[in-house]
Amino acid sequence: MNGKITELILKRIGVMFLTLWLVATLIFIASNLLPGDAATASLGQFATKETVEGLRSALGLDQPPLQRYFSWMAALVQGDAGISLVNKQPVIDQLLGRMSNTLFLAALTTAIAIPVALFIGVTSAIWRGSFYDRLVSGSSVLAMSTPEFMVATLIVFVFAVHLGWLPALANLNAASTLDLMKSLLMPVCVLVFIVVAQMARMIRAALISTLQSSYIEMSTLKGATRNRIVLRHAMPNALAPILNSTALALNSLLSGVVFVEIIFNYPGVARLMVDAVSTRDIPLVQACAMVFCSSYLILVTIADIFAIITNPRLRRGRAH
Amino acid sequence: MSQPFLRIKNLEICVPGAGGKPRPIVQDIELTLEKGQVLALIGESGSGKTTIALSMMGYARSGCSFTKGSVVVDGTNMLDLTFEQRRHLRGNKIAYIPQSAAASFNPAFRLIDQITESARIHGTMTRPEAAAKARALFAELGLPDPDRIGERYPHEVSGGQLQRMIAAMAMLNDPALIILDEPTTALDVTTQIEVLRAFKRMVQNHHATAVYVSHDLAVVAQMADKIAVLKDGTLQEVDETGHLLSSPSAAYTRELLAAAEPHERAKLGDTSSIRPLVEVRDLNAGYGAIKNNTATFPIVHDVSFDIAPGEIVGVIGESGSGKSTLARVLAGIHPASKGRMTIEGEDIGLQGKARSKERRQAVQMVFQMADTALNPAQTIHQLLRRPLDFYDIGDKSRRDARVFELMDLVQIPRSAAGRRPGELSGGQKQRVNLARAVAAEPKLLLCDEVTSALDTIVASSVLNLLTDLRHEFGLAMLFISHDLGTVSAICDQVMVMYRGRIVTKAAPQNLTHPPVSPYTEMLIRSVPQLRPGWLEEAEQGMPALREAVARL
Structure with a gap:
């Protein structure tokens, strides 16, 4: 093991986290594109407009998307995937x-x-x-x-x-x-x-x-x-x-x-x-998607790190 | 009468041909070799020399099969043995030294483990015994630090050292027969002489019987007792070395000998009074970011030279000396960190961004590998028409006719216009490659190792063509090569490059006249000569020269 290989592995892990962040952002955007939300889904199609609005503000769905994104992201980093809407x-x-x-x-x-x-x-x-x-x-x-x-x-x-x-x-x-x-x-x-x-x-x-x-x-x-x-x-x-x-x-x-x-x-x-x-349970959908994407990224990263370690050129560097 | 050590009789080796019918690539081979002698197999690419050599190990490459004849080594017909029986002889009684040690060592293991592996496979020695033997062989082959060099991985050792280490691998089990397959072809000429010397000493010390495969007559003349000349899979001539070189009987051998002799082309003579066409001043280049006119990894240092109209200037140096980087900078593919080039007094721009179309047109490059330089999907006509259209040369209606003129010029039959590069031979492809560059009507032509991938006889005809071009169009040329013979044959001036600097600049006939750089002297002395005994002579005084070069 030498400094170069540690650097390469750290870089690779850095790339993984960067990708993870990009993926999280994409998941957030995609899940917001789903038609309908938890309020309409749980109240059914005969609910009045007022009750839907009321439930929306209770669930925090009426806030602007950007704000929801940041609070979701901040919670996610701390390991909190939110509360199920359902x-x-x-x-x-x-x-x-x-x-x-x-x-x-x-x-x-x-x-x-x-x-x-x-x-x-x-x-x-x-x-x-x-x-x-x-x-x-x-x-x-x-x-x-x-x-x-x-x-x-x-x-x-x-x-x-x-x-x-x-x-x-x-x-x-x-x-x-x-x-x-x-x-x-x-x-x-x-x-x-x-x-x-x-x-x-x-x-x-x-x-x-x-x-x-x-x-x-x-x-x-x-x-x-x-x-x-x-x-x-x-x-x-x-x-x-x-x-x-x-x-x-x-x-x-x-x-x-x-x-x-x-x-x-x-x-x-x-x-x-x-x-x-x-059930349009967005926090749960997002968390599940994150689980799938992270496992994908972790698998690929492990394979890459293994490839770095097993390569004698990288492991030993050039002697001269 | 006792049996010779090796006897090949009526050997035929086939590959699957059209319609599944076997097509012979080697036929009617009759060879014998006595114990303790060295036999050379010589021929151009595709002559079947390696195929024959490998048959002595009972080995045929994928697709090839033995269809006729026998290969008897020390009383055993290799072709009659089962796979298991052959396996017991390989690496044990018969050993192989391949062309490229760099590719033939497994990159994943330490060298010592690979070198001693054949002892483990065949159970000839214990591991410590084998390691001790390997170290003794390293010392015998003149490798530095023989006790520890084996602990390295292949990528940590230079090419010349690797080639000697693979020889140690072959010698480990004291084989009765050694097959050396172009063992020095991939090396620089100054390294080649060292390795040749080590090999010859080894063969002599061990009284080994050896088969030496090569395309280079001069190298073979140093190593072999007996030479077999091959062409298209058939034997042309077998004779004792001295006799074959002095009085060859086959026409093909005479042809080979003639091509090996430097054949001087007409030169320009003194050009110092002519106003130069191309002026290069203080050129520096390298890789990585450029700061304060210096690249992070500088390759080319302070190169200045002139080329007169119609003059051919040669650049010679070993791999990594910066020749190709120099050509790429002049062609405008790679930015210089410093320096300038003028053509007919006009600055052509070596640094910074893209050149204008006119300036690009003025400098054209001919690449080493015509195979990769020519678009395989285009016909010869399309390939040659393209620069005419791109640079808008001549009248549109005349361009098709111009394509045919260009084909005449490089002696490609007009009927080949509709063919694609894949349907042409190596020499023809290189001619088309040349015609493509000439079509742009450049003022300066950069030729980067244009004959290196070609066989001697074909290369010679491409050189003739280059000489014709300069006489006809007054083209200035920069001719890059690692081969001193080629450079001397056609260049008016030669620049010797070492570690990115030009260490000597002289007319070819003056290169041997002192004072020249010690590197130049070493280079010239390292070029193999046809006469037997050259190797021993050349080695005299070499160590002192090597030290002087190391101090450069």
């Missing part, structure tokens, strides 16, 4: 419970998807052009181009409706671990399906471009075994691009989670956000 509870409390559910789902998916994708990506890069490689490439294109809601609906139809093997809804308060696993099986499978295809393709591409370098030919001519060539010589150099693509693929998990939570009625952040949009 059930008057702090947004943070609602989020935290749901967040752990979503994180559990995401972690489970990642834990399964990364080893599977690595295995598929690495093996198809090694046996490039073989029948196996073409089969894997073909099916991953197919998997990537099938919409997730369709996959989800299809497996619910087969395994829950038709065969009756698995519950159609995810129940986190299941009686036994077996039941819990059974109810999580389908949501996790759908998410893994989405992520693995994309990740495996990018791992394959990164590894193949590394395998074409001169130092790989050199290691072949040194008599290295195939495993040694791929795992010891190619992998460390392909790691940075692989990590980056992994981060990107995991981000598609964030969008996949929305469909999965809705279809399986899973009590996560995405479900919460969709509900909040339908």
Whole structure:
């Protein structure tokens, strides 16, 4: 570790916070563009103009947007996401419970998807052009181009409706671990399906471009075994691009989670956000959006920092 | 009679051709080599020399396959072995030294770990034994600080040192056969001589049997006992080195030898009395922000020179000496931090913002890589018509005819007008590149390493063309190259650049006359010559010169 690398990492983190701020601003603008607000939504369409105005000023919705932006931002920096307009509870409390559910789902998916994708990506890069490689490439294109809601609906139809093997809804308060696993099986499978295809393709591409370098030919001519060539010589150099693509693929998990939570009625952040949009609970929508965007940015930043650390040129600087 | 150490018989190597039918890239190869001898494979790019050399390790690059013949090394036909059997010989009994050590070392690991890896792969030595052997080899190859240099990463070591370290890697398991594949081509000439010397000593000390692949006859003459000349994948001639150089039998060998001899073109003679066309004064340039007429990272320092009409001034120097930066500044692509250039007395503007169209027209640049300089989507006609339209040269109705005249000028058949650059050969592309620059009717032509990517014979014809152009149009030229032979052959004046300064300025025939800068002397002595024994002679007095250069 040297000063230069610390500087680079700090810069990268600085960029992350700057982006986060920009994103927060965009979220604020976008959520204000939603038609209607919490006052009209909660009072229904038969409310008089006066009652709507009254509720608006009570909720602080009558203030100018710029002022609302600054007070929202100031509170956000202090970790206060505001009070839900609908059930008057702090947004943070609602989020935290749901967040752990979503994180559990995401972690489970990642834990399964990364080893599977690595295995598929690495093996198809090694046996490039073989029948196996073409089969894997073909099916991953197919998997990537099938919409997730369709996959989800299809497996619910087969395994829950038709065969009756698995519950159609995810129940986190299941009686036994077996039941819990059974109810999580389908949501996790759908998410893994989405992520693995994309990740495996990018791992394959990164590894193949590394395998074409001169130092790989050199290691072949040194008599290295195939495993040694791929795992010891190619992998460390392909790691940075692989990590980056992994981060990107995991981000598609964030969008996949929305469909999965809705279809399986899973009590996560995405479900919460969709509900909040339908009740025009703006503070909650904003907080959920911030959660999604931050996780995206954090993933990408981690991948970048890892790429900086693993690069010996940056790690050691120039000797002369 | 005993078997020779290496015997290649009737070898054919194919790539998939049109319609999936195998197309031979190497055929009818018959070669033998006795133990303790060095065989050179020489030829131009695409002659199949590397493909043949790699076959001795039972290795064919992706897409290539062995279709006929045998390659017997020490009694074993490499082509009959399984992958596993070949693997046991590679890096162990047969070792490979590649062209670019910089690309062939894995950037992610320390050098010592890579150099001792073949001992671990083949289980020949323990790790400490291998490391000790590597350090001994570093010392033998004349590397500085042999005990610790291995702890570095590849990017922390210079190109010449890396090339020697990759030789140490090859020697680690005491191979019976070493394959050296253009091992000094990527190096500067002053570094090349050091590395060549180290290699030769190593080959002699270990009584190694070696195959040396190169395109450079002069280098090969120093290293090899026997030379095999290749062209388009077939063998032209094999002979003992001295005999092949003095009395070549194949026509192609004679052609190669003739191209290697410096072929002097007609020169201008003394130009000191002629009023200069181009004057450059006190030029400074570099990278980063410019403050007080100095760049943060200065590259070019205080360069001044004149070019007379029709004169060719050469700039020579090693990589990183600032030659290309100088050309880019003169072309107006890169701002100077200080200095000025006048053409016919008019200031052309080297600093600050964009030049006017007329001034840009006056200075045209020919880039090294015609492949990347020519737009692959345009036809030759479009490429040559473009500068005519852009600078509004001549009557509109005459421009198509002018395009054909330009094609005649650079000897490209008129029928090629509708073709795209991808359909032309390397030499033809470079001619089109030249014609494109000439089409703008410049006063000064900047040629940046225009022949470096070309094979000797093709390069020679491009040089002829350049000489014709200057006689015909009185074009002033700045000819940048790293190759002293090329520069001496066509330039009236030569400027030697070292670390961004011009250390010597003289007519080519006077470069050897003292007093010249020690760098110039070192440069001239480092240029390989065809006669065997040159390497040993040139090394005399080199250490003293190197010290003098280091003090510059």
